[in-house]
Amino acid sequence: MSIIQKPRGTQDFLPEATRIWQYVESTLRNAAKYYNYHEIRTPMFESYDLFERGVGDTTDIVSKEMYDFYDKGDRHIALRAEGTAPVIRSYIENKLFGQPDLQKLYYIMPNFRYERAKAGRFRQHHQFGVEALGAANPALDAEVISFAYQIYQQFGLRNIEILLNSIGNTASRLAYRQALQDHFRPVLSELCADCQVRFDKNPLRILDCKADHTHPSMNTAPSIADYYDEASKQYFEQVCAYLDALEVPYTLDDRLVRGLDYYQHTVFEIVLNSTSEKGLNVSLAGGGRYDGLTEMLGGPQTSGIGFGMGLERLILSLESENVVIPLKDTLDVFVMPMDSSANIAAVTLLQQLRENNLQADMDYQSRGLKTQFKAAERANAKFAVIIGESELSSGKFEVKDLRNRSQEAVASDEIASYIYERTEEI
Secondary structure, eight states: OOOOOOOTTOOOOOHHHHHHHHHHHHHHHHHHHHTTOEEOOOOSEEEHHHHHHHTOTTSHIIIIIOOEEEOTTOOEEEEOOOSHHHHHHHHHHTTGGGSSSOEEEEEEEEEEOOOOOBTTBOSEEEEEEEEEESOOOHHHHHHHHHHHHHHHHHHTOOSEEEEEEEOOOHHHHHHHHHHHHHHHGGGGGGSOHHHHHHHHHOGGGGGGOSSSTTSHHHHTOOOGGGGOOHHHHHHHHHHHHHHHHTTOOOEEOTTOOOSOTTOEEEEEEEEEEOOSTTOOEEEEEEEEEOTTHHHHTTSOOOOEEEEEEEHHHHHHHHHHTTOOOOOOOOEEEEEEESSGGGHHHHHHHHHHHHHTTOOEEEOOSOOOHHHHHHHHHHTTEEEEEEEOHHHHHHSEEEEEETTTOOEEEEEGGGHHHHHHHHHHHO
């Protein structure tokens, strides 16, 4: 019988890898706490219409990469493809806009896209993201960008660059849209089929095309900065001033438009520019302001800004840049029954230790004492408790400190306090 394998573009996270993921997720949650962001969780599948309306039907996500199907009630359903649209849907449905304060939300979630699987890119991938809803303030834009930047700094990634742009407000975008159409119209037949569709629906996304990025017309395309109205210009200048005050470095990139249709004003991307021989040069995170998205999804006008970062790419970058991940996987106590007559005493002691908040385990494979000591070493146990016939008779079990090899007989009901005392001494 053939072996069933995991689907292409997915991963199994074995215990060794899971330890790294837990460290990354814990670090992200702590960072969110310091910025006063609160976790939100949304369903793994949503109505297809949510992504079609919220992400845009001209995007690769919706037009090419969605996992979608009709359920038994003939409802068009899609696996979650990105985080922002579901969060906004929840924000509207649960009337969070009625709260008096700014809603600062974060999520850690798997998303699903049918795309070519390669290093750092999976069909099921994981994303950390934040959404700040309820204020159109350049200082908030700067905070969100700084938040993302500080995360990478905290993880120890140094060769990162923030690419920054503004695509202006609605008036600026309409003017720029017309300029792009005028520019690309003479060469439209030379562009890919996707760009020919984008030409009418969202010509800004032509600048984001991977197939046509080497076409000569890309180099001569007009700059969005030439089409800012005064309000857009002032807003972007203030964002830059706040980032300068925070000493957050950035590079202005007037070709940066981001791949989603809902962005307005500030957009940014964080990339890794590795200097090591086997390092990566990849996009790590991206985001921007989306002041019209809630209205597109049927809610009241609400200003918002956020970002998303891929966790697979983050972990891959930590490895490529040789960042040491501080993992401390230890066991407080490993209980060793010397034969089957000691099993009940071992199980009872094990429970007592756990009730006293000690990490404890025991040998369930009926192995010899020498093999059990090797198992304790592999588990990085601090103490071993040996229970044999003589220990059962005396009521005192042998407790061995595996850090300094000292050993002492201790009454079974005093072992937990004994271990706490010895731990504090070191």
